[in-house]
Amino acid sequence: MKICPNCNSEYEDTVITCADCGSLLVEKPVYDESLEKYKDWDEVYSTPHLYEAEMVRTNLETAGIESVILEQKDSSFPLGGELGEIKVLVPKFRVEEAKQILEKIEGLSNQDLEEDE
Numbered sequence: 001m002k003i004c005p006n007c008n009s010e011y012e013d014t015v016i017t018c019a020d021c022g023s024l025l026v027e028k029p030v031y032d033e034s035l036e037k038y039k040d041w042d043e044v045y046s047t048p049h050l051y052e053a054e055m056v057r058t059n060l061e062t063a064g065i066e067s068v069i070l071e072q073k074d075s076s077f078p079l080g081g082e083l084g085e086i087k088v089l090v091p092k093f094r095v096e097e098a099k100q101i102l103e104k105i106e107g108l109s110n111q112d113l114e115e116d117e
């Protein structure tokens with residue numbers, strides 16, 4: 001199955017360009033079931049560092065917000081972004097709540113954090 005990256009129309013594998021807009025078709029991404037499960041979840045934090053993601057998750061869970069850490073391993077990752085980026089997701093209806101908590105976590109927004117304080 002191929003899909004138009006511009007208008008999301010689906011086509012047979014034999015089709016090269018979109019009949020509607022002329023865009024070059026791409027392979028339709030195959031979604032991992034474990035990722036499909038999180039389609040109603042939204043990213044609240046992304047980082048290249050796992051320890052930061054773990055820290056965010058710990059804080060969210062302490063506040064009673066369910067969260068999950070997803071690591072982007074290949075280009076079929078449905079959430080976009082840079083390869084190697086680690087994302088922290090929470091259920092969509094708790095995103096605002098989660099963001100407020102993240103704002104209060106010291107160090108996360110401070111990129112120049114001193115090593116030995």
Ligand SMILES: [Zn+2]
Pocket residue numbers: 004005006007008009018019020021022023
């Ligand atoms: Zn199209």
